[in-house]
Amino acid sequence: MLVAGIDIGSLSTEVVILEKGKILAEIIISTGANSKVAAEKAMQMALEKSGLARDKLQYIIATGYGRVSAPFAHEKVTEITCHGRGAFYLDASVRTVIDIGGQDSKVIRLNSRGKVVDFVMNEKCAAGTGRFLEVMAHALEIDLPEMSRLAPLAKKGVTISSMCTVFAESEVISLIAEGCPREEIVKGIIASVVERTVSMANRVGLDGTVMMTGGVAKNAAVVKALQENLGLKIKVPQEPQVVGALGAALLAEEGLGKRGG
Amino acid sequence: MLELIKKYINREKAPEMLRWPVIYTLGQAMVRSNLLRFPYRATALMVEYGLEETKKVYNRRLPFVWTSAFFPTELLHALGIPIFSPEVAAALAASFGFQEHFLKEAESRWWGRDNCSFHRCAIGGLFSRYYPLPSAFCASSHLCEGAVLMFSSLARVYNRPFLLLDVPVEQDDDSLSYVTGQLWQIISSLEEITGISFQHEKLQEAVANAEGTRRVLQKINELRLHPYSPFTAKEAFNFLYLNFTGLGSRAMLRVYETLAKELEERIRENNTFKKPPRFKLLWLHLPPFYRNNILEYLEEKGARVVFEEFNHVYWGAMDASRPLESIAGRMLSHFSYGHISRRIEIIKELAAKYDVDGVIHFSHWGCRQSCGSLRIIRDSLQKEGLPFLVLDGDCVDNRNYAPGQVQTRIDGFLEMLG
Ligand code: SF4
Numbered sequence: 001m002l003v004a005g006i007d008i009g010s011l012s013t014e015v016v017i018l019e020k021g022k023i024l025a026e027i028i029i030s031t032g033a034n035s036k037v038a039a040e041k042a043m044q045m046a047l048e049k050s051g052l053a054r055d056k057l058q059y060i061i062a063t064g065y066g067r068v069s070a071p072f073a074h075e076k077v078t079e080i081t082c083h084g085r086g087a088f089y090l091d092a093s094v095r096t097v098i099d100i101g102g103q104d105s106k107v108i109r110l111n112s113r114g115k116v117v118d119f120v121m122n123e124k125c126a127a128g129t130g131r132f133l134e135v136m137a138h139a140l141e142i143d144l145p146e147m148s149r150l151a152p153l154a155k156k157g158v159t160i161s162s163m164c165t166v167f168a169e170s171e172v173i174s175l176i177a178e179g180c181p182r183e184e185i186v187k188g189i190i191a192s193v194v195e196r197t198v199s200m201a202n203r204v205g206l207d208g209t210v211m212m213t214g215g216v217a218k219n220a221a222v223v224k225a226l227q228e229n230l231g232l233k234i235k236v237p238q239e240p241q242v243v244g245a246l247g248a249a250l251l252a253e254e255g256l257g258k259r260g261g
Numbered sequence: 262m263l264e265l266i267k268k269y270i271n272r273e274k275a276p277e278m279l280r281w282p283v284i285y286t287l288g289q290a291m292v293r294s295n296l297l298r299f300p301y302r303a304t305a306l307m308v309e310y311g312l313e314e315t316k317k318v319y320n321r322r323l324p325f326v327w328t329s330a331f332f333p334t335e336l337l338h339a340l341g342i343p344i345f346s347p348e349v350a351a352a353l354a355a356s357f358g359f360q361e362h363f364l365k366e367a368e369s370r371w372w373g374r375d376n377c378s379f380h381r382c383a384i385g386g387l388f389s390r391y392y393p394l395p396s397a398f399c400a401s402s403h404l405c406e407g408a409v410l411m412f413s414s415l416a417r418v419y420n421r422p423f424l425l426l427d428v429p430v431e432q433d434d435d436s437l438s439y440v441t442g443q444l445w446q447i448i449s450s451l452e453e454i455t456g457i458s459f460q461h462e463k464l465q466e467a468v469a470n471a472e473g474t475r476r477v478l479q480k481i482n483e484l485r486l487h488p489y490s491p492f493t494a495k496e497a498f499n500f501l502y503l504n505f506t507g508l509g510s511r512a513m514l515r516v517y518e519t520l521a522k523e524l525e526e527r528i529r530e531n532n533t534f535k536k537p538p539r540f541k542l543l544w545l546h547l548p549p550f551y552r553n554n555i556l557e558y559l560e561e562k563g564a565r566v567v568f569e570e571f572n573h574v575y576w577g578a579m580d581a582s583r584p585l586e587s588i589a590g591r592m593l594s595h596f597s598y599g600h601i602s603r604r605i606e607i608i609k610e611l612a613a614k615y616d617v618d619g620v621i622h623f624s625h626w627g628c629r630q631s632c633g634s635l636r637i638i639r640d641s642l643q644k645e646g647l648p649f650l651v652l653d654g655d656c657v658d659n660r661n662y663a664p665g666q667v668q669t670r671i672d673g674f675l676e677m678l679g
Contacts, residue, residue, distance in 0.1 A: 065665065080673035104669065116677045118643070121670060203636065 001256055002052065003059045005248025006039060006073065007082065008066030010102035011130055012215055013038040014245040015046035017057070018253055025050035026242045031102075035066035043072065059256045061248040065103060077251055079244050080108055080119050086247030087211045088114030090237045095208025098197060098226070098234070099244070100216035102130040105197060107204045120204045128196025130216050132165050136189045139172045140182055144219060147190070150183040151221030157187030168192065186221070194225040201230060211235045213243035276390040285316035300496060303520035307503060310512040317343035318393050324455035325393070327415075328506070329400035329408035331595065332426065333588045335471050335509030336448060337399075339464040340457050346506045347383030348408075350392055354382055355550040355657045363389065364658055377627035378657035380411045387415065397421055397454050399447070403428035403598045404630050424450055428592045430599040440589035461584075467509035468584040471591075474508060477517040478574050484524045485568060486615065489533035492524055494566035495556050498548055501571055539563035540678050543612050545570045545622040545638075546631040551659040555652075555667065562675050568615045573607060601634040605641045612647055618678050619648040626655040650674040 002024075007014045013031045017024045027046040031038040039062070047054055054072075062073035063082040070076075079101065087097045088110055097108040105128050109118040122128050137147050158180055162168040168189075175185050193216075210232060216222055217240035227234050237243060278284065291297045292309045299305045318325045325343035328334060337344050354360045363385030364378060370388055372381050386392035398412035398421060409425065416423035424447050429436040448459050485492055500520070507513030527533060544566045548555060556566060576594045579587035596607040612620060620642055624632045635651055642649045652670060655661035 065669065076672075078669055078673040078676055080669075081676040104666065116673070118648070119673055119677070121666070121673075 001058060001253060002056050003061075003249050003252035003256060004043070004046065004057050005082065005245040005250070005252060006043060006060065006062045006064075006070055007079065007242070007244035007248060008035050008039050008062060008064040008069055009079075009215075009244075010065055011134065012102070012241065013042045013064070013066070014242045015042045016242055016245040016249045017046050017050045017052065018246075018249040021250075021253065023246070024052070026239065026245070028241050031066065035069040036071075039066065039070040040072075043070075059252040061252040061255075063244050063248045065101075075252070075255070077248060079104070080106060080121075081116055082244045082247030082251065083213050084108045084110050084116045084247065085114065085250050086243035086245075087213055087237075089246065089250050090243070091209060091211060091235060093209040094211045094235070096201070096204070096206050096210040098201060098210065098212045098217075099214040100128070100130055100193065100197060100212075100222070101214050102134075105129050105200065107197070107200045109204050109207060118204050120200045122196065122200065128193050128200075130214070132168070132193060133189065133216065133219070133222075135165050135169055136172055139169050140176065140185060142182070142186075147186050148219045148221045150186045151190055151225075154181070154183040154187035156184065157191055158184050160185075160188045160192045190219075190221050190225050193222060194229055197226060198229045206230065206232065209235055211237065213237065213240045215241045217241075279391065279393075280319045280321065282316050282320065285312045285319075288312045301520060301523050303516050303523060304496070304499065306512075306519055307500065307516045310507070310510075310516065311502060314343055314506070318345045318395075324396040324457070326397045326399050326424075326451070327395045327412065329405060329412060330505050331404050331592075332399050332401045333444070333508075333592060334506055335464070335467040335584075335588050336444065336451070338470070338507075338509035339467040339584075340448070340451055340455070340459060341463070342451060342455055342457060344506050345393060345395060346502075347386070347392065347411075348379040349502050349505050350386060351379040351382035351657050352547075352550040354386065355659070356552075358551065360551065360657050360659070363391070364660075374658075375627055376411075377405075377407045377625065378655055378661070380407050382657050384411060384415070394419055395421065397424055397451070399424045399426070401426040401428055401592065403592060403595060406629065407627070422450065422454055426592070428598070432593045432599070436593055437586060437589050440592055441585045444585045444588060464584045465581040466511075468579050468587050469581040470511055470514045471509045472579040472581065472587075473514045474517055475574055475576065475579065477514065477521050478572070480521050481517065481524060482568070482572065482574065484521065484528065487528055487533065488537045489528075489535065490524075490567070491527045491533040493556070493560075494544060494548075494569055497569055497572055501547075504571070534565075538565035538567075540618040540675065541565060541567045541616060543568050543570070543608070543615060543617045543620045545608065545620060546625060546628070547571065547656050548623055549654055549656050549659070549662060551657070551662070553659075553662065553664070555671070558668065558671060559675075562671070564619075564675055564678075566621070567617060568611055570608065570611065573611060575607065597630065601637050604634070605638055608638065608642065609645060609647075612642070612645070617647070619650065619674065621650045621652060621674075623656070624651055624653050626653070626658065626661045648674065648678055 004017045015027045025046045027042050029042050060073045061075045062070035063079045067076040083099045087094045105122040111117045212234050217236045289312050292305050327345050330348045360382050363382045366385035366389045367381040398416045400409045400412040413423045503513045575596045576591040597604045639649045
């Protein structure tokens with residue numbers, strides 16, 4: 001049984017190809033301006049990596065904000081269900097999933113069977129999302145890994161008071177102009193994202209093992225700040241960015257199983 | 262056609278056209294001759310009535326008032342004073358796609374985007390002379406504080422009387438006599454303002470109409486329990502026009518009587534949905550009124566809104582022999598006013614009655630009363646095992662609406678129910 005899951009986010013696109021629960025290939029590329037092109041490209045790369053022809057894939061599920069941009073997918077499932085499924089597969093004790101996505105951040109609660117029982121998403125703005133981090137990194141003229149490296153060097157961190165990405169960006173630019181050390185600004189930026197995430201987590205209520213998925217989970221400084229704020233340990237899988245695509249692939253497999261494919 | 266009208270709306274002359282009685286007469290003729298098609302005869306009757314009432318408020322010679330969403334309209338129907346509901350007018354503007362012009366007008370006059378867009382739209386409509394300037398502004402204090410502030414402010418700007426009905430939170434005898442006393446005062450103020458004299462029999466008649474309407478509404482709500490009920494939430498939301506402006510009128514009673522009969526007929530003739538939905542949903546607060554496909558999208562996905570909180574008949578029997586006490590009782594009994602447990606109990610009751618699989622709360626930007634206690638509502642529903650989805654959005658201002666994000670939340674919610 002060969003299936004694939006594709007997660008088309010606003011910042012990156014991931015593909016996971018599964019054969020009987022075993023990962024044959026996983027691909028992460030940046031989405032760029034055209035999500036349709038990115039979806040096609042990522043799928044092609046994953047097929048090449050696994051040495052498979054496309055017609056060998058029996059079922060494909062697309063997820064992520066760009067899920068409509070994958071005409072080759074047989075089904076579309078939201079990232080809420082897919083992240084939940086992927087996280088539960090990686091660790092069956094997970095009951096809470098935190099995913100800071102490019103433009104949508106979410107906290108998902110699972111029951112003991114891995115089924116989504118509640119979720120909260122950020123309100124319709126970029127505050128507290130991966131996009132927010134990216135814009136701020138751009139203003140600081142650094143990249144995201146550099147952000148992660150700088151944050152622990154900060155002493156107190158400054159307060160970024162604006163929730164709005166545009167205003168926060170100009171706040172950051174003024175701080176740079178005032179000569180504020182970059183690490184202090186970075187710490188402030190991370191604190192702002194974490195604050196948003198913590199309030200979402202509190203809204204949905206934390207339970208069991210907490211896992212963080214999505215690209216931002218690779219940012220150790222964000223994870224650390226989140227752990228401190230929530231007062232608990234957060235589990236980060238080896239490749240957090242593909243959890244959505246993995247969940248989609250698992251659902252594809254389960255669906256096929258049910259249908260007897 | 263709509264595009265043509267939209268083009269006109271920016272012109273200086275357009276507000277004048279709304280005052281031409283011929284427009285309404287023409288509209289009514291079109292409704293009567295079936296040139297305009299409606300899903301129910303009751304809808305056609307409602308539109309005809311609506312056009313008649315609008316004609317009156319745009320007639321410069323007649324006195325009329327602005328009423329806030331929860332003001333007791335029985336008083337005005339008893340006095341024969343036409344009503345202009347700014348919230349309904351805003352919803353209507355949004356459904357025709359005219360709201361942006363009004364919203365911008367209000368914003369340019371310092372009415373910030375934090376205010377409820379029903380009100381911003383109404384203010385913009387008045388400032389730009391599309392909405393008619395009333396003889397008085399009548400607001401009640403319960404539920405919607407925004408209306409009280411907006412009305413009192415507009416009353417000052419335009420130097421018109423502002424009549425406030427102060428509704429206390431406590432539901433006891435003192436509150437009842439306090440509200441009843443105020444209703445008397447409001448009646449005499451209205452007599453003074455409009456020159457219309459009050460007749461007790463007319464008030465009794467209005468309360469009898471309201472009581473008749475209450476019973477028919479209850480019957481309609483019972484008919485909606487049918488598993489294939491043909492009455493959609495979209496239609497139900499359209500009829501809310503009457504709930505905000507018509508209670509106490511003979512016309513509202515007639516419209517709802519017709520609707521009840523039609524629903525009975527359709528159910529009898531199996532002219533209903535052919536199968537029950539996969540998921541039944543309860544809708545809290547209002548939906549967006551500008552072009553959107555939320556309800557259709559839910560239907561497409563096999564989920565149907567089977568009841569709306571706003572259509573719940575919350576008040577008890579009204580007694581025409583004690584008209585003002587009955588109206589006061591209705592004001593005091595609103596389930597969304599006072600302690601949040603009142604609203605929660607009703608939500609739970611409705612969820613059980615309509616046997617829903619989940620509850621959606623459309624959180625309208627700037628509406629404090631409906632969005633204030635979401636956490637408590639969610640926790641209570643979760644205890645009952647009822648999934649709850651909060652959709653953040655705006656009923657009138659489509660600039661606060663992100664279709665893609667709304668769709669993801671709906672999809673995620675339905676996947677959760679599945
Ligand atoms: S939506 Fe809320 S604030 Fe706006 S008119 Fe209605 S009750 Fe008032």
